[in-house]
Amino acid sequence: MVPADTIQLHVNMLNDRTRTSAYLASISKAVRPGDVVLDIGTGTGVFAIAAARAGARQVYAIEAGRIAKAARTLFRVNGVADRVTLIRGWSTCITLPERADVLIAELIGDDPLAEQVIGITRDAVMRLLKPDARLVPSDIKIFGLPITIPTDELEKLTFARDVLQKWQSWYDIDFNPLLKVARESSTNLLFGHYINVYEMRAWKTLSPPVLLAHVDFQRSRGFRIHRTETATATATGALNGIIIYFELQANSTTFLSTRPFLVDAGNHWFSPVRVLSNPIPVQIGDQLQITYWYRPWSGISECEVRIGTEPVRLAGNRGRRILATRSSRLAGSRGPNFFTGDLFVKLRQKHWQTPSSL
Ligand SMILES: C[S@@+](CC[C@H](N)C(=O)[O-])C[C@H]1O[C@@H](n2cnc3c(N)ncnc32)[C@H](O)[C@@H]1O
DSSP states (O other), rough: HHHHHHHHHHHHHOHEEEHHHHHHHHHHHHOOTTTTEEEESTTHHHHHHHHHTTOOOOOEEEEEEHHHHHHHHHHHHTOOTEEEEEESOOOOTTOOSSSSEEEEEOOOOTTTTTTTTHHHHHHHHHTTTEEEEEEEEEEEEEEEEEEEEOHHHHTTOOOOHHHHHHHHHHHHOTTTHHHHHOOOOOGGGOOOOEOOOOGGTTOOESSOOEEEEEETTTOOOOEEEEEEEEEEOOOEEEEEEEEEEEEEEEETTEEOOOOOOTOOTTTOOOOOEEEEEEEEEOOOOOOOEEEEOOOOOOTTEEEEEEETEEEEEEEOOTTTTOOOOHHHHTTTTOOOOOOOOOHHHHHHHHHHHOOOOO
């Protein structure tokens, strides 16, 4: 049986027509007749079927979860079972009889790197792909967008003064100390928040987006990312949040983006919002220094913003391993994906047996 949360994840992804169609279009461009294709995390098998239809001689569809059983049925019903080999297990644990010309992997989390796409892809590049293999996606770019979160939305995210007073009137309890809690970075975890950016169409942006990380999966060594970039404010307002979103590339072209204002109602990703409990007043022309980290050993990303010299740490997932994989969101932060970080990709490979094929 496939766990309900897993089914819901696949429903959400297939309902995201922009995502799925963008991948399908990139796959049909990347796959050439006679290719060997590796589809890591095949899920329902949708991309493996597309690769077979694009002319692949052989598709290896790898899936660790129980959804693999459904994929096998779809391969048969869609008449591609003779060219698609389903392997149930972790890609990092399997070996293939031949190296692949094309890699397909849709392992982009809500926190974009949280599904360990860097480590999993690197492992495939080293062991399972030909040296000049084509990757879908080949690159991910991660952007930060400084914003003003509207008051009514902010009140859902953090201990805001107005809302504490409202609670006091409801419950006759003095909640004011929670303001201090909201300010202290050690409790940032409380404020790690994710939003479907389709919901923030009316929010105010304070500068153009800033490129915070660019990972070329073919060349990435899986090291820590630590980058500071400057955004120049193009609007005056209260800076109280940074939205993190991504763009995916294949063949040097961007084929998918969760950029706010561009996504449609079908978008299923929830983008991290780094909430700033004490808003920073920003004037047009101010220079905002935004620093982004990704730690491969924990799989956790964070960011910080500085205006002038004072660093202000924004809410992230520090201190505990709650990963923004999409399955963990559906399972209330404790999804089946309990291994964290790219480091665990290695450990899994070393110490885990591949589950038996279906
Ligand atoms: C985000 S879903 C994508 C499913 C399908 N490719 C699609 O786009 O509709 C990712 C799938 O990859 C599987 N997965 C994640 N890491 C994997 C790995 N290293 N090896 C095999 N399967 C993996 C998960 O169980 C999940 O079903």
